[in-house]
Amino acid sequence: MRWSQTFIPTMKEVPSEAEVPSHQLMLRAGLIRQLMAGAYTYLPLGYRSVRKVSEIVREEMDRAGAIELFMPALQPIEIFERTGRKEAFGNVLFNFEVKRGDRKLHFALGPTHEEVITDLMAKHISSYRQLPVTLYQIQTKFRNEERPRFGVLRTSEFIMKDAYSFGSSLEQLNAAYDAMYNAYCRIFERCGLKYLPVEAESGPIGGDASHEFMVPASNGEDFVVHCPTCSYAANQERAETGRTATLVDPVQAAAAPVTVPTPNAGSIEQVSRLLKADPQSFIKTLIYKADGKPVAVLLRGDHSANEGKVRRATGAASVELADEATILKVTNAPTGFAGPIGLLCPYVVDHDVAKIPVGIVGANAKDAHLTGVIPGTHFEIPRTFDLRNAETGDPCPKCAGALQMVHGIEVGHVFKLGTKYSVSMDARFVDAQEQSHPIIMGCYGIGVTRVVASIVETCHDANGIIWPVNVAPYTVQIIPLNVTDTEVMNVTNKIYGELTAAGIDVLMDDRDQRPGFKFKDADLIGIPLRITVGGKGLAEGITEVKWRASADTHKVSIAETVGFVKNLIDQAR
RNA sequence: CGGGAUGUAGCUCAGCUUGGCUAGAGCGCUACGUUCGGGACGUAGAGGCCGCAGGUUCAAAUCCUGUCAUCCCGACCA
Numbered sequence: 001m002r003w004s005q006t007f008i009p010t011m012k013e014v015p016s017e018a019e020v021p022s023h024q025l026m027l028r029a030g031l032i033r034q035l036m037a038g039a040y041t042y043l044p045l046g047y048r049s050v051r052k053v054s055e056i057v058r059e060e061m062d063r064a065g066a067i068e069l070f071m072p073a074l075q076p077i078e079i080f081e082r083t084g085r086k087e088a089f090g091n092v093l094f095n096f097e098v099k100r101g102d103r104k105l106h107f108a109l110g111p112t113h114e115e116v117i118t119d120l121m122a123k124h125i126s127s128y129r130q131l132p133v134t135l136y137q138i139q140t141k142f143r144n145e146e147r148p149r150f151g152v153l154r155t156s157e158f159i160m161k162d163a164y165s166f167g168s169s170l171e172q173l174n175a176a177y178d179a180m181y182n183a184y185c186r187i188f189e190r191c192g193l194k195y196l197p198v199e200a201e202s203g204p205i206g207g208d209a210s211h212e213f214m215v216p217a218s219n220g221e222d223f224v225v226h227c228p229t230c231s232y233a234a235n236q237e238r239a240e241t242g243r244t245a246t247l248v249d250p251v252q253a254a255a256a257p258v259t260v261p262t263p264n265a266g267s268i269e270q271v272s273r274l275l276k277a278d279p280q281s282f283i284k285t286l287i288y289k290a291d292g293k294p295v296a297v298l299l300r301g302d303h304s305a306n307e308g309k310v311r312r313a314t315g316a317a318s319v320e321l322a323d324e325a326t327i328l329k330v331t332n333a334p335t336g337f338a339g340p341i342g343l344l345c346p347y348v349v350d351h352d353v354a355k356i357p358v359g360i361v362g363a364n365a366k367d368a369h370l371t372g373v374i375p376g377t378h379f380e381i382p383r384t385f386d387l388r389n390a391e392t393g394d395p396c397p398k399c400a401g402a403l404q405m406v407h408g409i410e411v412g413h414v415f416k417l418g419t420k421y422s423v424s425m426d427a428r429f430v431d432a433q434e435q436s437h438p439i440i441m442g443c444y445g446i447g448v449t450r451v452v453a454s455i456v457e458t459c460h461d462a463n464g465i466i467w468p469v470n471v472a473p474y475t476v477q478i479i480p481l482n483v484t485d486t487e488v489m490n491v492t493n494k495i496y497g498e499l500t501a502a503g504i505d506v507l508m509d510d511r512d513q514r515p516g517f518k519f520k521d522a523d524l525i526g527i528p529l530r531i532t533v534g535g536k537g538l539a540e541g542i543t544e545v546k547w548r549a550s551a552d553t554h555k556v557s558i559a560e561t562v563g564f565v566k567n568l569i570d571q572a573r
Numbered sequence: 574c575g576g577g578a579u580g581u582a583g584c585u586c587a588g589c590u591u592g593g594c595u596a597g598a599g600c601g602c603u604a605c606g607u608u609c610g611g612g613a614c615g616u617a618g619a620g621g622c623c624g625c626a627g628g629u630u631c632a633a634a635u636c637c638u639g640u641c642a643u644c645c646c647g648a649c650c651a
Contacts, residue, residue, distance in 0.1 A: 012600070012612065013585045017644055037643065088651060091574095112651070146574070146649055154650090221650090415651095443651095481610060516611035523611090534610055544610095 001474070003509045007044050009033075010521050020219045022457035023151025025465050029525045031456075031473075038148030038156035042449075045525060048473035048505075049452050050159065054138050056190050056470065057161045057446060064183040066134040066163050071116045073140055077106040079115035083424045094142045109142035114421045114443060117164045122427035125439060128168040131429060134176050136163035138448060150219060152453040153409065159449045165442040166422075168429055173440045177416055180444040184213055184412050191451055192468020194458065196408065198224050199234040200415075201308055209416035213446075214408030215454040224408040225390045229401030234390075237308055241403070242395030245384045246354040248376035257341070257370040257378055259363055266336020268301045271369055275360065283359045283373065285338035287327045287345070290316035294330050296347035298340055300356060303388040313348050313385040337362040339370060340379040349375075350387040409454045410447070417441040465526030466549050469572045474507040476565060477527035481515045481534035491558055492533045495543070498562045504569065523548065528572070529565060 008030040018024040026032045031046030042050055077095050080086040094109040141160045148155050165176035188195040193215055200210040212235055214224050225239035265271045272279050282301025287294055295314055297305050311319040330345040331338040339361030340347055359373045375381055394403045422438035430436050459466045476499060480492040499506045509518050522530055532544040543561045545554045556564045
């Protein structure tokens with residue numbers, strides 16, 4: 001492609017609305033333009049990368065035995081009512097009414113396609129002999145993001161690959177899951193991304209039923225907890241800590257706790273400032289409702305509760321922070337003054353609370369706290385649990401190492417669904433004994449456009465993008481330094497023609513611009529290989545070949561240039 | 574949805590506090606000339622409903638009210 005014949009609007013200056021590197025660079029390099037918050041046009045260059053990633057995804061899905069189909073984005077609201085996800089999605093689901101004749105129809109735009117595909121399978125699968133099968137599509141998804149941000153990393157409309165497996169047994173589910181997991185590793189590998197498969201919250205199935213694929217990036221919205229010594233990695237929701245139970249014996253002849261006034265100081269931060277005490281010496285008492293019943297969670301003051309862990313520790317199906325009225329009922333005080341002593345509900349205690357020698361707690365009375373509280377002495381600790389989010393330095397649950405936290409961008413998710421949707425959509429099969437069962441499902445997603453943004457986010461330098469070879473919009477950029485020089489253009493056209501004929505994507509910068517201008521643009525758009533053809537080189541009979549990622553320039557004879565470049569590409573793939 | 578910020582040329586921004594000439598700069602764009610191996614220079618130009626609506630005033634980019642949009646922090650994210 002000749003630059004003058006395509007559409008690559010590059011920008012020298014950083015648009016003021018863009019904060020993170022991927023957003024800035026994608027705008028500046030002419031990859032995307034914003035239509036409104038959360039919706040972007042992919043310009044020719046950006047769309048080429050989207051297609052390269054899609055093609056890699058497609059090849060690996062096919063290799064893993066998944067079958068491609070294409071489902072409607074426009075869906076009747078009824079199917080979301082059947083699975084209860086109209087409520088579960090809430091505002092995130094685009095749903096609206098349209099008139100058709102004198103009728104009103106209620107539609108949704110698909111945020112994902114479990115309902116549609118399960119409905120399809122329900123109608124066509126009847127026997128275990130038809131299973132297993134895994135289907136996928138690459139399609140635009142719609143989610144009414146409360147807060148679109150970071151350019152293309154979080155949008156209301158995005159391209160996603162979603163796959164769904166259907167099986168008659170857990171063995172079939174596990175096989176499909178493993179096939180997808182391995183395919184994902186190959187996909188991200190081929191895209192040139194550094195990625196981390198992490199254990200994620202797995203819902204009702206439990207075990208290792210869900211993994212997220214995260215790209216470590218400082219602007220990532222998620223936290224990944226991982227152990228550098230072993231391979232343990234999990235998201236913050238899920239991450240266990242290797243801490244163990246600590247029980248303390250009651251101290252004999254301990255002084256009683258002292259009540260101190262703390263007017264209008266209901267947060268740890270306020271009280272610690274008022275009493276000039278470190279938050280680590282506080283025992284934070286959070287009132288939750290576990291299946292509707294109040295239960296208190298005791299944590300060290302500087303820690304944050306993990307609701308999944310609280311749910312498991314209390315054995316409840318659902319857990320939420322209690323409302324003001326419940327707090328008043330069990331603590332006789334407004335929010336901010338809860339403590340374990342004299343509390344009118346049961347409590348669970350985090351491991352680290354028992355290690356606080358002498359702590360500060362809420363007094364269960366308005367505007368008062370207790371100091372000099374000894375855990376295990378002034379309130380009982382029959383047992384301790386892991387109730388908080390993992391933090392840097394916590395012991396690894398799998399080895400002797402220490403955990404680290406990194407930010408990450410979620411680019412993929414594999415999930416063992418079980419029978420949630422097949423039950424509600426009535427997708428069943430009969431086994432060899434003529435017994436009917438719901439189909440066992442898995443779902444597997446990759447955010448294709450988010451993959452592209454993640455690549456830009458992690459592969460760039462001060463001058464612009466540095467595309468990995470397999471996902472670059474073009475593989476080679478050839479720059480004739482003087483387009484009015486016949487000799488230069490003859491050589492350029494010859495190399496361009498031969499590389500194109502060899503099936504290599506080449507972009508020729510045929511604009512009548514000064515060399516510096518073109519070099520800057522080339523660095524910005526980040527095509528991996530650059531061939532420079534200029535008068536000085538031609539005088540020596542050479543062209544210059546350079547990787548975008550490296551400062552080294554190879555001087556290659558004109559005749560050998562095409563072969564040399566083909567060779568480099570082959571090695572890089 | 575809570576908190577904060579910003580809307581002036583295609584892009585980046587000044588002007589607004591203290592209302593008053595024809596609303597500015599740099600980059601980009603057009604024409605001509607000189608240049609031509611890392612975002613050249615000169616000359617001459619084009620380009621603005623100062624986000625939108627209402628109000629105050631003799632007079633509003635500037636003050637007031639409302640509204641819309643975008644960005645950031647937080648909450649949310651099967």
